Amino acid sequence: MSVIDVFHAPRDFTFSDFGTRDVSLSDGDTVMLRFPRLDASTVRALADSVRRHREETLARYSTDRIVNAIAQAVELWTDPSYSERRLAEHLIPAITGYDASMVRIELKRYMRMFRRRELLRFVDDELDCPQMLDEYRPNRSGGYTRLYGPELSFHVFSSNVPGIPVWSMTMSLLTKSSILGKSSFDEPLMPVLFARSLASVDPDMADALAIVPWRGGTVDLEDAAIGEADVVVAYGSSHTTEAIRPRVRAGKPFLSYGAKIGFALIGHEALRADLYADTVHRMAIDVATYDQQSCLAPQTMFVERGGAVPPAHVAELLACELESQQRKYPRSTPSEEESLAIQRLRSAVQMKALMLGAGPLAGACESDDDSMASDDPFVIQSRSDTDWTVLYYPSVGMADSLSTPLNRTINVVAVDHVEDALPVLRPYTQWLQTCGVALEPDRLFAVAQRVGAMGIDRICPLGEMNRAKSGWHHDGGFNLLDLVHAVDIERNTDVYCDGFDMDVE
Structure with a gap:
């Protein structure tokens, strides 16, 4: 029996206890899905780990480097023989019950949304100057602006549509945020496969990601993750998102994408x-x-x-x-x-x-x-x-x-x-x-x-309702701007500071 790990963690992080779940395949075979058993202290330790790796690597990357790394990982999925794609096409239908041909076609189309040219559309559509994610750049008021993403974002992934976690993970990575993702046991595979693809291209960047499944409504684990995160992003039913909302303290961004x-x-x-x-x-x-x-x-x-x-x-x-x-x-x-x-x-x-x-x-x-x-x-x-x-x-x-x-x-x-x-x-x-x-x-x-x-x-x-294009505004909001905060250096500040340079006339 094959054993498939449905979790991802930094390379230097280890789990001590595991659970398993058997999945029957259409050809009669059975695979075993392995996942870590978690408690609140483990969740907090995971958060600390990905945050530390972000500070050492991802936070120092340029936006162009992040775009290129994601694009290279996604390009792997355009090859029908790519191992992670074949695994997704084989296992996701068995786990979710969706038709195998539909999963194959829709995943193939979906992953192409994250090729380099599409990622540039994501960034350029919302940011007048994408380099503001890297450094202070001149703004229209005569000063300078820098955009800072969250140190850690906590994502609650839904299981209804395979691939949606890729969207959420990509948006956070573009803002240089580390990610703690809670996947669903109803579809725990796709975010892990995407993290593995990133690891094959840039293992240091992938160390800023942790994806683990646990049962929805496990309050102690969720509260630990919410408490550690700077931003909470939740997908799922209205019941799921509304159950989380009151537990996110005032002032902490909470982006929810419920039933529509x-x-x-x-x-x-x-x-x-x-x-x-x-x-x-x-x-x-x-x-x-x-x-x-x-x-x-x-x-x-x-x-x-x-x-x-x-x-x-x-x-x-x-x-x-x-x-x-x-x-x-x-x-x-x-x-x-x-x-x-x-x-x-x-x-x-x-x-x-x-x-x-x-x-x-x-x-x-x-x-x-x-x-x-x-x-x-x-x-x-x-x-x-x-x-x-x-x-x-x-x-x-x-x-x-x-x-x-x-x-x-x-x-x-x-x-x-x-x-x-x-x-x-x-x-x-x-x-x-x-x-x-x-x-x-x-x-x-x-x-x-x-x-x-x-x-x-x-x-x-008509006929493309389930196939949103890159750059669309999910639920009327923004993909990147809702995750960042801006810091302005007001105009004349630089001129004033020039006065402290002994060499300035």
């Missing part, structure tokens, strides 16, 4: 006879990718009337596309609670349809039920269990909620104009994040102007 709701606006122009098939295919990709577990994924799609196919028929076509996606990329197995939530929602919409006199539709792409042609609510569901669900509503007033139980469960809501969707978004402002659009250019910016006012922080093409 995405939606799509599909104009009639995207449903022309020559375009609607591609549009529906893109809708299905956004729903199926990582089973909507990403905070970027859509839960409701607003479809405008007036196209070559009406919204009700779009819902039927989407059901067929989701069935194709299920055959190509089977959905992971949801929990019993998640399955029950999907069944309850299906039943609620079917009951609503019956009360309105329409026949509830069950099954996939195979019924001639008149409810499909009428403009009444209906449900189209997978023939097998809760693999996917399309809930159709003929108006925004019919939809009880814009959120769903996820796991490829999607609302399709008909509107006369896509702008009709905007008023119903207002109660969800604090949870909104990504808006996928399929609109002609003349409408894009007018709609974007109004959508932005609703709380959305990202607008992207």
